[in-house]
Amino acid sequence: MKKLSISIVLLGAVFVSAQEKEKETQIEDVVIVGNRNAKRTKIETPVPVDVISIEKIQKSSPQTTVQDLLNYLIPSFNSVKQTASDGTEHIDPVSLRGMGPDQVLVLVNGKRRHTTSLVNYQNTVGNGSVGTDLGTIPVIAIDRIEVLRDGAAAQYGSDAIAGVINIILKKNMGGSASLNYGITGRNDGETYQAGANYGASLGKKDGYINLSLQLSHKGKTTRTQNHNLDIFGDNFAYDFADDPATARADDDEIIRQRGLTRDDFNFQIGDAQIRQAQLFFNSEYPFNDRFKLYSFGGFSIKEGEGFGFRRLPSETSNNVNSIYPNGFQPVLGSKVYDISYAVGAKYNVNDWLFDLSNTFGNNTFNYDVSNTVNASLGAKSPTSFKAGSHSFLQNTINLDVSKNINNFNIAFGGEFRFEQYDIQAGEEASYSRYDINGNIAVPGSPVPMEGAGGSQSFIGFSPNNALRKSRNSTAVYADVSYDLDKKLNIDLAGRFENYSDFGSTLNGKLAVRYEFVKNYAIRAAVGTGFRAPSLQQQHFNNSYADISTTGNSIVTKGIFNNDSGAAKVLGFDKLKQETSVNGSVGFTLKPANRLFITVDGYLIKVKDRIVITSNITDDRLTPYGVESGRFFANAIDTETKGVDLVVSYDWKLAGGNLNINLAGNYTETKITDFHFPANLQTPQNEFFGPDQINIIETLSPKTKATLGLNYGIGKFNFLVRNTYFGKVIRDGYPFGDVQEFAPKVVTDVSVGYDFTKNVNLTVGANNVFDVFPDLQIYENSYFGVFKYAPVQMGTLGNYFFGRLNFTF
Numbered sequence: 001m002k003k004l005s006i007s008i009v010l011l012g013a014v015f016v017s018a019q020e021k022e023k024e025t026q027i028e029d030v031v032i033v034g035n036r037n038a039k040r041t042k043i044e045t046p047v048p049v050d051v052i053s054i055e056k057i058q059k060s061s062p063q064t065t066v067q068d069l070l071n072y073l074i075p076s077f078n079s080v081k082q083t084a085s086d087g088t089e090h091i092d093p094v095s096l097r098g099m100g101p102d103q104v105l106v107l108v109n110g111k112r113r114h115t116t117s118l119v120n121y122q123n124t125v126g127n128g129s130v131g132t133d134l135g136t137i138p139v140i141a142i143d144r145i146e147v148l149r150d151g152a153a154a155q156y157g158s159d160a161i162a163g164v165i166n167i168i169l170k171k172n173m174g175g176s177a178s179l180n181y182g183i184t185g186r187n188d189g190e191t192y193q194a195g196a197n198y199g200a201s202l203g204k205k206d207g208y209i210n211l212s213l214q215l216s217h218k219g220k221t222t223r224t225q226n227h228n229l230d231i232f233g234d235n236f237a238y239d240f241a242d243d244p245a246t247a248r249a250d251d252d253e254i255i256r257q258r259g260l261t262r263d264d265f266n267f268q269i270g271d272a273q274i275r276q277a278q279l280f281f282n283s284e285y286p287f288n289d290r291f292k293l294y295s296f297g298g299f300s301i302k303e304g305e306g307f308g309f310r311r312l313p314s315e316t317s318n319n320v321n322s323i324y325p326n327g328f329q330p331v332l333g334s335k336v337y338d339i340s341y342a343v344g345a346k347y348n349v350n351d352w353l354f355d356l357s358n359t360f361g362n363n364t365f366n367y368d369v370s371n372t373v374n375a376s377l378g379a380k381s382p383t384s385f386k387a388g389s390h391s392f393l394q395n396t397i398n399l400d401v402s403k404n405i406n407n408f409n410i411a412f413g414g415e416f417r418f419e420q421y422d423i424q425a426g427e428e429a430s431y432s433r434y435d436i437n438g439n440i441a442v443p444g445s446p447v448p449m450e451g452a453g454g455s456q457s458f459i460g461f462s463p464n465n466a467l468r469k470s471r472n473s474t475a476v477y478a479d480v481s482y483d484l485d486k487k488l489n490i491d492l493a494g495r496f497e498n499y500s501d502f503g504s505t506l507n508g509k510l511a512v513r514y515e516f517v518k519n520y521a522i523r524a525a526v527g528t529g530f531r532a533p534s535l536q537q538q539h540f541n542n543s544y545a546d547i548s549t550t551g552n553s554i555v556t557k558g559i560f561n562n563d564s565g566a567a568k569v570l571g572f573d574k575l576k577q578e579t580s581v582n583g584s585v586g587f588t589l590k591p592a593n594r595l596f597i598t599v600d601g602y603l604i605k606v607k608d609r610i611v612i613t614s615n616i617t618d619d620r621l622t623p624y625g626v627e628s629g630r631f632f633a634n635a636i637d638t639e640t641k642g643v644d645l646v647v648s649y650d651w652k653l654a655g656g657n658l659n660i661n662l663a664g665n666y667t668e669t670k671i672t673d674f675h676f677p678a679n680l681q682t683p684q685n686e687f688f689g690p691d692q693i694n695i696i697e698t699l700s701p702k703t704k705a706t707l708g709l710n711y712g713i714g715k716f717n718f719l720v721r722n723t724y725f726g727k728v729i730r731d732g733y734p735f736g737d738v739q740e741f742a743p744k745v746v747t748d749v750s751v752g753y754d755f756t757k758n759v760n761l762t763v764g765a766n767n768v769f770d771v772f773p774d775l776q777i778y779e780n781s782y783f784g785v786f787k788y789a790p791v792q793m794g795t796l797g798n799y800f801f802g803r804l805n806f807t808f
Contacts, residue, residue, distance in 0.1 A: 043588055046489050046511035046523045047150035048600045048644060050074055054142040055176075060710070060719045060750045062766035062801050064180055064193050064216065066134040066142070066167070067092050072723055072748065072766075074147055075665035075704040076644055078125070081271050081794050083223075083306075084786075085122035086458055087365060089272040090304035090334045091133045093126035097149065097602065098640050098667035098700060099162035100609075101131025103531055103578075105152070107166040108137070109282070109296055111342050112156070114361025117392035117421065119540045121559060121612055121630070124790075127695050128612030128632060130536045133363070134165075136300040136338040138278040140178055140195035141212035143170040149644060151582030151604065153529030154493045154509035157415065157475055161529045161580045161606065169282035169296055170210050173199045175808045182801035185770055189271060189796060190219040202285050209283040212298075214276075220305065221270035223795040224787050267785050268329055270795060272306035290348045297341030297360075304334040308372075308457025309782075318452050322379045330457030333368035344398075355400040355413075364391035369430065369458050375451025376434045376441075388426030388461030392536065394419050412478040420470040421535035423461055430460025433545045433554065441554045443545060443625030452546075459544045469539045471501040473532070489513040493527075501538070502576050505530045519590035523600075526583045533575035533610055537632045538562065548627055555627035559612070562633075566626045570618060571677030572633055580606045586644075594650035601643045608634035608675065611696075614689040616682050635675050635688055638696065642667035656713025664705035664724075669697055685733075694731035701726040701792060703743070717752035719764065725792040736780035744771050746793050760805040770798040 052073060063069045067079040071094075079094040093101045101120070106113045116133045120126045148164040156164060180193040195214035202209045280298030287293070308330035311318045319327055344357030367387035374381045395418045402411035425431070433441045433453025441453070454460060479493035491511040498504040509527030516522065543558035560566045562574055586600030610632060617628045647662040671693060680687065703726030711718045723746045731738050750764025773792050778784060788795040 043521075043590075043596070044483075044486055044489060044513065046491055046513040047148065047525050047584065048586060048598060048646075050145075050147040050149070050646070052145045052147070054139060054144060058139055058178070059760060059762055059803070059805055060717060060752055060764070062182070062748055062750065062764055062799060064139065064182075064191065066137055066139060066145070067094050069139070070094075070134075070145070070147070070165075072706065072721065072746075075663050075706055076149055076642070076667065077147070078700050078704070080125060080790055080792070081796075082122070082124045082790050083269055083271065083795070084308065085124050086306075086332060087118045087334060087367070088120045088122050088124050089306035089332070090274065090302065090336065090365075091116050091118050091131075092135065093120055093124060093129070093131050094134060095126065095700065096147075096162040096165075097604065097642060097665075098669045098702075099604065099606075100129040101126040102129040102159060102534060103161040103606075104131070105156055105158075105160035105164045106132040106134065107156070107164060108340070109169055109342070110166060111357060111359045111398070112394075112396050112417075113167075113359075114340065114363060114394040115159075115392060115534065115536075116336075116338075117363045117365050117390045117536065119536045121540075121542075123691060123695065125695065125699055127692065128537070128610065130534045133336075133338065135276070136278065136302070136336075136363075137167060137298070138195060138212055138214035138280055138300075140176070140197050140214050141169055141210075141278075141280040141282070141298070143168045143172070149600065150511075150525055150584055150602070151527055151529045151580060152509070153531070153580070154495045154507040154527050155477065155479060157473075157477075157495060157497055158530060158532040158577075161531055161578070161582065161604065169280065170197060170212070171199065171208050171282055171284070172210065173201060173208065175199070175806075177806040177808075179804045180801060181803075182799055184221060184796060185798040185800070186221070188219060189221040189799065190217075191801070192217045202283060203287075205286055207283075207285045207292075210281065212278075212280045214278045216274075216276045218271070218274045220268065220273040220307075221796060222268055223797075224267045224269035224785055267310045268307040269786060272304050274302060274304050276300065276302045292346050293344070294346065295341065295343045297339070300336075300338040302334070302336040302338070304332075304336070306332045306334075308332060311456060317450060318375055318456055320373045320375055320378055320381055320451065323373055323381065323383065328371055328373070330372035330455075331370045332458050333370060335366040335368070337364045337366075338362070352401065352403045355398070355402075357398045357400075359396045359398070360394070362391065362393045365389060367426070367458060367460070369455040369460070372456045374429050374432070374434070374454060375456065376432075376453040377429065377438075378451060380438075382429055385430035385455040385460060386427045387430040387455055387458055388465075389422075389424045390461075390536075390540070391422045391424075392419070393421075407483050409481045409483075411480075413476070415475040415477075416472065417475075418470065418472045419535055420468065421539055422468045423466050423540070425463045425466045426455075426460030430455045431462040431465075431544060441545060443554050443556050445554050446552065454544055459542075461542060462544065465541050465543065467539055467541075469535055471499060471535060473497055473499045487515045489523075491525075497530075499532055499577075502533065502574070505577055505579075513588075521588045522585070523588065524583075524585040527581075529580040529582055531578040531580075531610075533577065533632075537610055538575050540632075543626075543629070546627075556625050557628050558630070560626070560629045560631055562631065565624050566621050566629050567631050569620045569624070570616070570631070571679045572631050573677070575610060575632060576608060576634055578606055578609050578634070580604060596646075596648045598646045599643065602641065604640040605672075606638045606640075609636050609638055611635050611688065611692065614686055614692055616680075616686055618680070618682060633675070633677075636671050636696070637673040637675075638669055639672050640667060640669040653711070654713070656711055659708075659710045661706070661708040661710075664703070666703050667700075668702055671696055690731045690733040690738075694729060694733075698729040698731075699791065701728055701743075703727075715754040717750075717762075719748065719750040719752075721748040722746070723748070723793070728791045730776075730780065730789055730791060732777075732780035737777060739774075739777045739780055741774045741789070741791055744773065744792055746771050758807045761802070762805070763800075763802045765801070766799040767793065767796065768798055772797060 199210035511525035752762035
């Protein structure tokens with residue numbers, strides 16, 4: 001039987017034209033992730049794997065980044081852009097099956113990718129975690145993405161508790177290019193993206209080098225309303241008067257006299273501006289049939305521009321009136337440099353395959369704050385500051401050995417990984433509080449100044465925060481898989497890993513698939529897993545000098561690491577690994593030709609999950625000059641349960657091909673236990689408050705589903721995709737209230753036309769009906785400024801795009 005390789009793309013992918021379909025026979029993609037048997041397809045795996053062809057999806061989908069594409073394709077995947085949240089505005093946190101961003105392992109070409117250096121600590125989704133920035137990988141460089149929706153720490157090590165995302169880079173010959181333009185229905189968020197990919201042969205046999213360049217710009221958006229702002233009044237920053245209309249009229253008269261407009265005082269609340277340039281490569285050079293060298297990697301530079309809370313003229317402690325008589329809104333700028341490369345060699349002797357590789361990655365995040373002041377310096381204050389940086393480096397050496405013996409595939413190997421984390425201090429004025437003589441005020445000293453210290457909105461890292469920490473880990477693993485005529489598949493895996501900073505862990509996994517009737521199979525898996533505390537969680541600190549609550553001295557506040565005296569006096573232990581037990585059971589069905597159905601249920605229990613606490617006050621901190629602080633701790637146990645459903649049907653219709661894709665996910669996470677330091681007297685609401693529990697349990701949709709209809713006929717392709725985002729709950733504690741956000745449906749549409757075999761134009765819209773989350777209740781909206789919360793689908797509204805695709 002003739003074998004043809006055709007990608008069956010789940011969840012709204014673009015399929016080839018009906019004429020081409022007549023000539024082809026549909027078979028399944030071979031899967032790399034999840035096992036080391038290179039002969040399995042995704043229907044034959046004992047655990048669920050989605051295989052997504054990026055080239056086809058990118059033609060019709062409004063989304064332009066990896067995380068946004070996956071958000072509208074895989075219901076168990078979530079990514080929401082945050083706003084007014086410091087660095088988290090610039091790197092989107094992602095999650096799989098309701099778990100944290102740091103519980104999803106990302107691979108590129110099957111090799112571990114480094115995480116970002118950023119810790120999310122602004123009470124957003126993934127609070128206290130460190131994830132991988134999928135946005136650093138250009139879409140045009142990607143051939144396909146494999147998403148393993150099952151725990152895999154026994155195979156790949158730390159971080160794979162929720163699953164694995166494996167990004168496969170292109171290796172095809174020839175060239176392609178894409179030009180994209182988009183804008184929201186509110187005439188902001190303007191997006192430009194241009195990308196080019198070219199592959200050429202390398203050597204005499206099967207060698208290649210593939211290069212990708214992508215440039216993009218996404219403009220800022222504004223999604224806010226300003227109700228009852230008392231800009232020049234004495235009632236703090238906002239109007240609490242009985243007659244807000246009168247106060248507003250008074251403000252308007254002052255604004256008119258100054259030759260300004262009310263827009264000069266508006267808050268900028270929405271998506272940050274992001275500019276990015278990315279260059280990636282993927283190559284392989286065979287010396288002969290047995291020996292080949294390979295290398296891949298890339299460089300990304302991202303510049304972001306987000307906005308802090310506006311300081312109004314009436315906020316005398318934060319503002320310097322002689323510099324900003326009308327107040328100001330600080331701008332947080334980021335420069336994020338990300339570099340990665342891998343080099344390796346494969347050698348085949350007597351069908352034993354040896355793969356030796358070295359994979360390097362580094363992420364550096366620089367902070368610049370502008371349009372702001374250090375109010376304690378008064379009129380002498382600069383208006384822009386270098387606020388410091390943090391960086392994370394990871395180098396991994398792997399040796400993997402595998403061999404197929406009859407129905408068995410045997411694999412074993414080892415890994416050595418080195419990691420390093422740095423925090424660099426900013427310039428002095430970005431973090432210091434000064435007295436009236438221009439000297440730096442220190443904790444314990446009286447308060448001789450009025451203005452707040454440091455760069456307003458984002459206080460810089462001080463020399464007390466600066467550090468360089470490193471660690472290494474060594475691992476050995478083995479896995480055996482057994483395949484009997486594609487009827488019975490068994491995987492057994494084990495991994496031992498030792499970390500220099502907390503010790504050893506041993507994990508195992510068993511997965512089975514049995515086809516009891518042709519095209520009908522049951523599959524199940526059970527395994528243990530772990531996640532090592534990241535260096536960022538162990539060592540990140542961002543403490544600063546501030547005025548005490550009593551107003552009569554200088555104290556230290558902020559985030560403290562677990563090596564600090566403040567952490568030790570409260571009884572916080574050294575961070576240890578999270579441990580997990582993961583179980584799943586599911587069915588795969590092919591009841592008719594071109595109809596595929598998979599249903600998978602899962603249960604994930606995590607013990608000693610690492611979170612960042614609420615703000616803790618305790619009298620025992622006073623000798624350390626500390627009034628309050630937040631700390632990382634193995635503070636909770638969680639239980640996550642859910643089910644995934646995927647249905648895909650290909651239907652010949654009226655001379656064309658209609659692909660129908662239905663996919664849904666239900667996930668529920670509950671905190672089952674808390675772990676408090678034995679001598680901590682703080683009430684739970686101060687240790688891990690309702691807002692923190694809300695982030696874990698109910699801030700992400702429990703239910704998410706997508707229905708995609710894709711019809712190709714002749715030179716045309718039509719896409720209609722509805723994505724359902726279930727209800728979420730947001731707890732505004734300690735300043736607001738609990739609010740439930742109703743479910744929403746977002747509709748994407750596009751029309752594509754092939755002018756020639758090599759030129760395609762696609763136009764369409766994301767969220768064509770302009771659906772938003774519910775309006776926030778006033779108590780949670782910061783006096784009406786934050787009109788929408790960045791939950792469910794975010795706050796972009798409708799977005800229209802046009803895209804030209806070329807092949808050559």
